Amino acid sequence: MRAFFHNARVIMFIAAVLPLAVFIFPIWNVTLEAPQYPTPLGINIHINDFSDVNPHDIKNINLLNHYIGMKYIPDAIPEFKIFPWGIILTSILGIVISLKFENKYFLYWFILMCLLSAAGLFDFYLWEHDYGYNLDSKAILKFTNADGTALAYQPPVFGTKQVLNFTVHSYPRLGAYFLGFGIILSLYAFKLSKNLKLDVK
Amino acid sequence: MKHYIKKSLLIFLSMLVFSACNNLSINESTLPSSAAEKVYVPPGEHDEFYAFLSGGFSGQLSVYGLPSGRLFKIIPVFSVDAEKGYGFNEETKDLLNTSFGRIPWGDSHHPDISQTNGKLDGRWIFINENNTPRIGKIDLSVFETTETIEIPNTAGNHSSSYVTENTEYVIAGTRFSIPVPQRDMPIDEYKGNFKGVLSFLEVDSEDGEMDLSFQIMMPGFNYDKAHPGRGKSHGWFFYTTYNTEEANSLLEVNASQNDKDFIAAVNWKKAEEYIKQGKFKTMKTNYAHNKYDESTHTAKTEWVKEVKVLDPAELPGLVYFLPTPKSPHGCDVDPSGEYIVGSGKLSSDVTVHSFSKMINAIEEENFSGEAYGIPILNFEAVHAGSVKQSGLGPLHTEFDNKGNAYTSFFISSEVVKWKLGTWEVLDRKPSFYSVGHLMIPGGNSGEPFGKYALAMNKITKDRYLPTGPEVTQSAQLYDITGSKMELLLDFPTVGEPHYAAGIPAELVKPRSKKIFKLEDNKHEYATLSERDTKVVRNGKEVHIYMTTIRSHFSPDNIEGIKVGDKVYFHITNLEQDYDVPHGVAMIGANTSEVLIMPGQTETFIWEPKKVGVWPFYCTDFCSALHQEMQGYVRVSPKNSSIKLSWSLD
CATH class of the missing domain: 2.60.40.420 (Cupredoxins -  blue copper proteins)
Structure with missing residues (x-):
């Protein structure tokens, strides 16, 4: 019996370590497809960086975006300083919980991680919204909707959307899958320990 | 009366239309309907081969796709090109520098693609300039001219710019013999005084930079075409000669008197030994070597003042002459390196020599004489066979990978397929009109890709919509995979292609750059x-x-x-x-x-x-x-x- 409980701790430990994969793999990817781009333009979003899928993609996305008055994708954003610490601290917390704390804390960690991830996604949404709506008043090309309001170019947070001549895809990448799997695993660790009706200490 | 005239005119017109239709149906029936499918490359798809066609008097090199015949690019080499700023901008103008000053035009002839171990490697393509003797090098990662080098002591750089099987050398050779060094002398003292110089330019295996290593001072004949030995004959270079009569006027008659001229066999490995032993003379000269640097995007000229010269009369084993009938033009070596084909352009036969017989004859000193100290091998001792009565005016021969040869016939305007070894004619197809060169991708290598043969025609007359007195030259594509050749396509060319080089696209495409960083x-x-x-x-x-x-x-x-x-x-x-x-x-x-x-x-x-x-x-x-x-x-x-x-x- 004790071995099983031990397993739940091991699983919780793994769950806590998995999010660290975001330091190796990108979390999200936005890809722009158009006929003139047989090789699509793509941007990978990492925990602490934006990167080109192919060399110079971000530069070329910026070049296209300046026609419609979108801001340049910055080299760095404040989140790149905050998010890595968020991941490191929550991972350490999860590891400590897996080693020392009773199983209900597995659940607390799960909830914490869900909230933080949701906050991260919301931040991504806000950033995209600003990017898509807050346009330069001197933009070269100004398109309007049928009702006369200015056309916005917000890319999707998740999914595929047509933005002018581009089909824009926005989907999670390996880093996000590791993070998500870690979070789910912590819930599983909690369930496992609970089913066995084991208390800590 | 008026009515009668009108009526008869109508009848005449309808007859014209009818006969035109008739012609059309005859023309169409000569091409099987599958020909269109064989050359059709659907929109967005790529051709199987690159074909690089020289521009002749355009001085450039054009890039086509095969089998579609679509033109992709014209690479300026020896002529200025305002479209690309070539020769006009500060970066490329030095590529046109020569000891005669900056020259805005050239006559480009024989492109050849670099090789490794006898196979095309698709790194560079070399092309010679006939008028102001030069060789240009095009880097196939950028499809731009990145080097030109002037060839001193040479006039009419025609037997050029072929590469050896590891691109050890690219060669140049004089078509017009001249006084060497140049001097003021009567033209009719040509005989015995004029010289023909053959040049060997070492190619750097890393960056492809050319370096004129040495020249061989040959008798005053005209050195027309050349090809390297390969496989067993690697280490040798073969050149056709004409005007062994050493005429200096009315050559069309005076240079056509000898029953046989020569193929000169040059042992360049031996030449390397002689250079190592210091058995060369250093001649003062002055020529331009122009190099384009991809990082500075700029060409610079270097002036070279000396050249090493070897004298075959004093250096035994360096050069032999193989008697070959009637002013041979094309000089082609089969993929195995055994057969050396000399096309006697004033005869109806194609003469083939055997490399192994040649080596035997040299060992046995089976000579029929000598010319200016160079041994002439006995014709019978080197002759492998002849393709008899094969057509009129044979010019050039290319090879497939199945032991067949394809020779162009200028006068009888046809391409003739024949068998190596048995010398029997297997097929003949007309060309429209008067074919000069032929090209099979990989044709000058140990490994030809025997799928298509491209004929380059000198005359087109009525083949396309007329464009006034000046009409285009053309290229004509044959499928050579079957036992009989099949004409698939003809398309107009840029300038006058003298020769072409073809290569599977897959050997070039992956290295083609998209941008400069x-x-x-x-x-x-x-x-x-x-x-x-x-x-x-x-x-x-x-x-x-x-x-x-x-x-x-x-x-x-x-x-x-x-x-x-x-x-x-x-x-x-x-x-x-x-x-x-x-x-x-x-x-x-x-x-x-x-x-x-x-x-x-x-x-x-x-x-x-x-x-x-x-x-x-x-x-x-x-x-x-x-x-x-x-x-x-x-x-x-x-x-x-x-x-x-x-x-x-």
Whole structure:
């Protein structure tokens, strides 16, 4: 019996370590497809960086975006300083919980991680919204909707959307899958320990 | 009466139409319907082969796809090309430097692709210039000329620019013998006094840089065509000769008297030994070696003053002559290296020599005489066989990978397929008209790709819509996979292709660059960001450090330029996206536009002659705002005190 409980701790430990994969793999990817781009333009979003899928993609996305008055994708954003610490601290917390704390804390960690991830996604949404709506008043090309309001170019947070001549895809990448799997695993660790009706200490 | 005339005219007209239809149906029936499918490459798909066709009197090299016959690019090599700024901009003009000065035109002939172990490697393509003897090198990662080298002691560089099976050497050879060194002497003292020089240029295995290693001072014949030995005959080079009569006037008659001229067999491995032993003479000379550096995007000329010369009369084993009938033109070596084919252009036979028989004959000293100290091998001792009565005016032979040879016949206007070893004719197909060269991809290598043969025709007359007295030359594509050749396609060419080189696209495509990296740009006047743009005056010289990016110039307003200034526009294209060049043209510039690839810097000179405000603009439709991509230069009188200023708002 004790071995099983031990397993739940091991699983919780793994769950806590998995999010660290975001330091190796990108979390999200936005890809722009158009006929003139047989090789699509793509941007990978990492925990602490934006990167080109192919060399110079971000530069070329910026070049296209300046026609419609979108801001340049910055080299760095404040989140790149905050998010890595968020991941490191929550991972350490999860590891400590897996080693020392009773199983209900597995659940607390799960909830914490869900909230933080949701906050991260919301931040991504806000950033995209600003990017898509807050346009330069001197933009070269100004398109309007049928009702006369200015056309916005917000890319999707998740999914595929047509933005002018581009089909824009926005989907999670390996880093996000590791993070998500870690979070789910912590819930599983909690369930496992609970089913066995084991208390800590 | 009037009615009668009208009626008969109608009948006549309908007869004309009818006969035209008839002609059409005959023409069509000569081509099986599957021919169209065989050359059709659907939109967006790629051809199987690249074909590089020389431009002859255009001086350039054109790039086609096979089997479609679509033209992709014309690579300027020896002639200026205003379209690309080649020879007009400061970066490329030195590629045209020679000891005769800068020459804006050339006559390009025989492209050949670099090889490794007897197989095409697709790294570089070399091409010779006949008129002002030169060899150019095109780097196939950028499809641009990156080196030209002048060949001294040579006139009419025709037996050129073939490469050995590991690209150890690319060769040059004189078609017109001349006094060497050049001097003032009576022309009719040609015989015995004029010389024909063959050149060997070592090719650096890393960067392909050419270096004129040595020359061989041959008797005063005309050295027409050449091909390297391969496989067992690697280490040898073979050249056809004509005018062994050494005539200096009315050559069409006087150089056609000998029953046999020669194929000269040169043992270049032996030549290397003699060079090592120091058995050469050093001759004073002066020639231009022009090298384009991809990081500075600029060509520079180096003047070379000396050349090593070998004398075959004093150096045994260096050169042998193989008697070959009737002013042979093409000199072709089969993929195994055993057969050397000499096409006697004034005969109806194709003569084939055997390399192994030649080696035996040399060992046995089976000579029939000598010419200027060079042994002449006994014809019977080297002769492998002849393709008898095969056509009229054989010129060039190419090979497939199944032991067949294909020879072009200029006079009888046909391509003839025959079997190596048995010398029997297997098939013949007409060419439209008067075929010169043939090309099978990999034809000058140990491994031909025997799928297509391309015939290059000298005459087209009625083959296309007429374009006045001057009509195009053409290339004609045959499927050679079956036992009989099948004509698939003909298409017009740029200039007069003398020879071509073909290669599977897969050997070139993956190495083709998309952009030049901005961070690698080491051009003396590069401007790597808009922050660094400026205008600098240095006496009457003004240097504009300008950038382009969609869709503007920086700066785009410039003031303080004066009449009589020499204005250098140094423009860096800051783009780093595939296929986004920008062009620049300035009203009244006596140079051409420049067309700048992403990451590249190019320079043109403008010497303003009139006071006023003058526009410049982008010449390449770069983007949706291309029409807005423009700027102004204010030109003030000579004595004006207006200071230089520049802006972009």
